[in-house]
Amino acid sequence: MYRTIKKSTFQEAKDKLIYFDWIFFLLILLLICVGLLTIHTVDSSSTNYLFKHFLRICFSLGVFFLVALVNIKFWYRFSYVFYLIITALLIYVDFFGLSALGAKRWINFYFFNIQPSELMKVGVILALARYYQYIKIEEIDHVSKLIIPLFIILIPFFLVAKQPDLGTGIFILMVSIGMLWLAGLNLKIFVTGFFSLFVLAPFAIAFLKPYQKQRVLTFLNPENDPLGSGYHIIQSKIAIGSGGFFGKGFKQGTQSNLEFLPEKHTDFIFTVFAEQFGFFGSLMLILLFFAIILTILNISLKSQNNFSRLVCFGIGFNFFVYLAVNLGMVTGLIPVVGVPLPIISYGGTAMLTTMFALGLVMSAKIHKDHNL
Amino acid sequence: MEYFTPSPKKGSESKGKIISRRAFVLTAFKFAFFATIVSRLFYLQVVKRDEYIVRADKNRFRNWKLAPSRGVILDKNENIIADNFQVFKIAVIPKEVKSVNKFFLSLSQIIELKQEEINFYKKQLSKNNKYQPFVLSRNLNWKEFSKINYNIQKIEGVQPFVSYERTYAFPYEFSHILGYVSAPNKQELNTMDSNFRGVPNLKIGKIGLEKKLNEDLLGSPGSATYEVNVFGKRIKQVVQEDGKNGSSIKTTLDKDIQKYAYERLKNNPGSVVVMDITGDVLCCASSPSFDSNKFTYGMENEEYKSLLQDEKKPLVNKALTTVYPPASTIKMLVALSALENKIITKNFRHTCKGKVELYGQMYHCWKDKGHGRVDLGGAIKQSCDIYFYEVARLLGIDRLQETANNFGLGKKVFENFIEEKEGLMPSTLWKKTVLGKPWFLGETMIAGIGQGYMKFTNVQLCKMMAQFANGGYKITPSFVQSEKKELNEKIISNEEHSEFLLQTLYQATNEPGGTSYSSRINGNMKFAGKTGTAQVRRISQSERDQDVKNKDLPWKYRDHSLFAGFGPTNKPKYAITVIIDHGGSGSAVAAPIARDVMKKIFEKDLKANNV
Numbered sequence: 001m002y003r004t005i006k007k008s009t010f011q012e013a014k015d016k017l018i019y020f021d022w023i024f025f026l027l028i029l030l031l032i033c034v035g036l037l038t039i040h041t042v043d044s045s046s047t048n049y050l051f052k053h054f055l056r057i058c059f060s061l062g063v064f065f066l067v068a069l070v071n072i073k074f075w076y077r078f079s080y081v082f083y084l085i086i087t088a089l090l091i092y093v094d095f096f097g098l099s100a101l102g103a104k105r106w107i108n109f110y111f112f113n114i115q116p117s118e119l120m121k122v123g124v125i126l127a128l129a130r131y132y133q134y135i136k137i138e139e140i141d142h143v144s145k146l147i148i149p150l151f152i153i154l155i156p157f158f159l160v161a162k163q164p165d166l167g168t169g170i171f172i173l174m175v176s177i178g179m180l181w182l183a184g185l186n187l188k189i190f191v192t193g194f195f196s197l198f199v200l201a202p203f204a205i206a207f208l209k210p211y212q213k214q215r216v217l218t219f220l221n222p223e224n225d226p227l228g229s230g231y232h233i234i235q236s237k238i239a240i241g242s243g244g245f246f247g248k249g250f251k252q253g254t255q256s257n258l259e260f261l262p263e264k265h266t267d268f269i270f271t272v273f274a275e276q277f278g279f280f281g282s283l284m285l286i287l288l289f290f291a292i293i294l295t296i297l298n299i300s301l302k303s304q305n306n307f308s309r310l311v312c313f314g315i316g317f318n319f320f321v322y323l324a325v326n327l328g329m330v331t332g333l334i335p336v337v338g339v340p341l342p343i344i345s346y347g348g349t350a351m352l353t354t355m356f357a358l359g360l361v362m363s364a365k366i367h368k369d370h371n372l
Numbered sequence: 373m374e375y376f377t378p379s380p381k382k383g384s385e386s387k388g389k390i391i392s393r394r395a396f397v398l399t400a401f402k403f404a405f406f407a408t409i410v411s412r413l414f415y416l417q418v419v420k421r422d423e424y425i426v427r428a429d430k431n432r433f434r435n436w437k438l439a440p441s442r443g444v445i446l447d448k449n450e451n452i453i454a455d456n457f458q459v460f461k462i463a464v465i466p467k468e469v470k471s472v473n474k475f476f477l478s479l480s481q482i483i484e485l486k487q488e489e490i491n492f493y494k495k496q497l498s499k500n501n502k503y504q505p506f507v508l509s510r511n512l513n514w515k516e517f518s519k520i521n522y523n524i525q526k527i528e529g530v531q532p533f534v535s536y537e538r539t540y541a542f543p544y545e546f547s548h549i550l551g552y553v554s555a556p557n558k559q560e561l562n563t564m565d566s567n568f569r570g571v572p573n574l575k576i577g578k579i580g581l582e583k584k585l586n587e588d589l590l591g592s593p594g595s596a597t598y599e600v601n602v603f604g605k606r607i608k609q610v611v612q613e614d615g616k617n618g619s620s621i622k623t624t625l626d627k628d629i630q631k632y633a634y635e636r637l638k639n640n641p642g643s644v645v646v647m648d649i650t651g652d653v654l655c656c657a658s659s660p661s662f663d664s665n666k667f668t669y670g671m672e673n674e675e676y677k678s679l680l681q682d683e684k685k686p687l688v689n690k691a692l693t694t695v696y697p698p699a700s701t702i703k704m705l706v707a708l709s710a711l712e713n714k715i716i717t718k719n720f721r722h723t724c725k726g727k728v729e730l731y732g733q734m735y736h737c738w739k740d741k742g743h744g745r746v747d748l749g750g751a752i753k754q755s756c757d758i759y760f761y762e763v764a765r766l767l768g769i770d771r772l773q774e775t776a777n778n779f780g781l782g783k784k785v786f787e788n789f790i791e792e793k794e795g796l797m798p799s800t801l802w803k804k805t806v807l808g809k810p811w812f813l814g815e816t817m818i819a820g821i822g823q824g825y826m827k828f829t830n831v832q833l834c835k836m837m838a839q840f841a842n843g844g845y846k847i848t849p850s851f852v853q854s855e856k857k858e859l860n861e862k863i864i865s866n867e868e869h870s871e872f873l874l875q876t877l878y879q880a881t882n883e884p885g886g887t888s889y890s891s892r893i894n895g896n897m898k899f900a901g902k903t904g905t906a907q908v909r910r911i912s913q914s915e916r917d918q919d920v921k922n923k924d925l926p927w928k929y930r931d932h933s934l935f936a937g938f939g940p941t942n943k944p945k946y947a948i949t950v951i952i953d954h955g956g957s958g959s960a961v962a963a964p965i966a967r968d969v970m971k972k973i974f975e976k977d978l979k980a981n982n983v
Contacts, residue, residue: 184391286410
């Protein structure tokens with residue numbers, strides 16, 4: 001495409017609407033509706049989750065549109081700044097943040113408590129995408145070219161782990177590794193990395209907090225301590241399993257209605273859904289998630305520049321890690337780590353981060369023909 | 373920023389391809405992971421569905437058993453002597469509570485609980501089955517109960533419920549014969565129907581009629597299934613299965629007589645048994661007594677210990693459990709046996725000089741000077757010992773044992789009374805097989821006055837007396853009212869014998885010189901009976917010489933005081949036996965009590981007839 005004539009603002013907006021991926025947006029809307037529906041079933045007059053969730057969705061959708069309509073070029077230029085701002089917020093949180101359950105994770109804005117570690121997931125994606133945009137394929141494996149990415153990854157990792165929030169720290173690490181892999185790093189580097197991690201693991205365990213160790217142990221044998229930490233996993237499995245093929249019906253989930261499910265409106269919301277709608281409903285929901293991931297893949301493949309591609313792949317991968325960890329957790333495949341189900345779970349920052357990230361993908365789609 | 377030029381470079385071109393290729397690999401990996409999740413869901417929701425449905429139901433359904441209301445016990449005039457009242461209780465299933473300390477802490481924030489109380493419950497709770505409800509023994513008042521129901525979410529695992537508790541209208545008077553109820557122990561629970569497992573606040577009869585009639589009184593438990601939330605709060609009731617309340621039982625006991633007899637006994641440890649001549653037991657009182665209501669809630673250890681260690685044995689039913697030498701009350705039977713076996717006639721005479729020597733052993737009469745020459749009537753009236761030594765010597769122990777067996781002596785009177793003792797009627801065979809020794813003639817002689825190996829319970833003596841009074845018909849005494857019993861099995865073959873013996877008893881009480889003349893009842897309705905003074909130890913010669921008075925001895929060495937009688941004499945209807953532990957002579961202590969109780973019965977009968 002050649003753009004020799006400067007278009008009017010109106011024309012520009014019209015173009016953007018043409019390139020706006022309506023199917024992608026529809027899928028997101030569908031997911032939002034599922035989220036509202038599920039939140040509704042666990043809501044009560046005293047909690048008022050549904051209304052708050054709805055407000056957050058409105059706000060996040062606003063952010064989504066804002067991000068989507070801004071040229072990807074802007075995000076490219078802004079990525080390091082964005083990364084640095086969030087790093088600063090993380091440092092701020094570590095010293096002045098609100099504490100809950102022994103961890104400092106939140107900053108109190110006047111209407112909103114924000115969790116910088118969530119935003120950092122996108123921050124790292126943007127920073128790494130920007131960095132690898134201009135690294136030549138011949139140079140990519142060079143040690144000198146590894147130093148900056150390592151800093152980009154490890155600074156937030158340690159800041160988050162220190163809160164302490166090892167779950168999110170590992171999450172950031174996983175997304176970053178995904179980014180490095182996509183950027184084209186030689187497989188050997190990963191192998192060496194994993195191997196050294198394996199050797200270092202026993203030392204790392206020594207640094208774990210007692211409750212973190214307990215979580216790993218409980219995961220290994222949840223039935224051992226049915227009223228303690230394993231309780232979450234057992235109740236979650238019971239809820240999912242008892243849903244059967246078609247579920248117990250809308251608002252008929254006994255495990256959730258009778259409050260046997262812990263954290264049912266946040267991390268364990270999938271369980272609430274699976275109990276009510278069964279295997280069939282769960283399969284549909286997973287297909288919906290997979291459709292979104294495939295759409296993101298499709299958009300990234302059609303992008304003209306590597307930054308857009310890397311950002312989209314990264315966000316797709318981020319989205320996937322969210323899902324994988326959450327679904328793995330509620331079905332008892334991996335230990336309990338506090339990761340919400342994107343878009344469905346009740347929770348401000350995760351929703352904002354996800355919609356911001358999806359906004360970036362949409363921006364990449366709208367501006368796919370633009371050069372940086 | 374020259375490296376931002378749009379012209380595609382060679383490197384970046386191939387780099388884009390690498391990114392795409394790797395993105396595909398990653399997508400394949402994602403797909404694999406989703407497949408894993410889906411198959412995991414398939415495993416949980418389709419393969420293991422039924423198992424998880426069961427587990428979810430186990431989470432939300434609580435089966436709560438309901439203890440049936442225990443059957444009411446009535447006396448013969450339909451007065452309630454054992455009743456139930458409604459109580460508010462709390463229970464907790466230990467398995468459902470994460471921390472016992474937290475449970476009691478939150479409970480004590482709602483209702484007042486003393487620290488000792490908490491410690492006591494904690495100790496008991498640790499012994500309770502983890503899956504069965506543990507009931508706090510304390511009864512709540514309505515205010516506390518509603519407070520707990522209101523705050524149920526704050527106390528994890530608490531189960532408030534309404535139940536029934538046994539209460540006795542006359543806790544002291546009837547405590548021995550009715551017994552008491554208490555929570556079943558492990559072995560008792562194992563012998564019961566499995567339905568009864570896990571019934572909160574279940575109480576069973578431990579002793580007395582409560583135990584004997586437990587099966588009828590108990591009924592069967594109901595159950596209700598509730599849907600509960602994670603805090604154990606009941607959301608709704610799903611199923612209700614009604615149990616069957618215990619059936620009420622009408623006994624033959626008479627509340628007024630029992631009360632009066634107990635009153636009359638009060639300071640004398642002993643027992644009074646009254647039955648009518650068909651075997652209906654009107655009164656079975658034992659003293660001293662205890663508060664049977666206290667057992668329902670579990671008695672304090674100290675109190676129980678002091679009851680247990682009391683030398684007058686308040687926990688023992690002296691009418692059924694304690695065995696006594698029958699002493700002179702057996703003389704009727706010795707006389708009958710001798711008459712029936714044609715060893716003597718009623719005109720048989722023997723001379724009493726106060727003592728008699730046999731093989732170098734001295735046998736004494738209670739009257740040192742002796743009774744002179746007496747016939748059978750006189751011997752019974754004055755209770756001459758020497759005469760009965762002679763009769764017993766002629767009769768022999770084995771013939772006496774046969775007659776005693778016919779009268780039910782040395783055998784249990786009731787069925788299924790765990791506390792009832794058999795007593796002992798000796799014979800030569802018994803001594804040989806049990807003690808491995810030959811029988812001596814001297815033992816036959818003292819058997820003639822009811823001493824030696826012979827040991828009977830009060831109810832056995834009363835049954836004997838009732839069988840004399842009804843003219844020699846065998847009876848089966850009972851506490852439960854049933855159709856009128858038929859008297860048809862005769863145990864006295866010659867009617868003259870029974871008439872003669874009743875006549876002599878009349879003389880013993882109602883004619884001067886009789887042993888219980890001072891305890892006669894004047895008026896149209898008279899009563900008659902035989903006194904007995906049972907030695908509990910051998911009296912040494914030096915004691916005889918010093919003439920040691922019974923009341924100077926330590927309590928436990930004093931004689932037992934016995935009386936067995938019947939009334940009214942013109943038309944016998946009731947038999948009565950009174951035994952006072954270490955009370956002294958039968959005529960001084962037991963006979964007046966028997967007279968007063970009999971008088972009370974006569975008065976009651978008169979009143980009933982006039983109305």
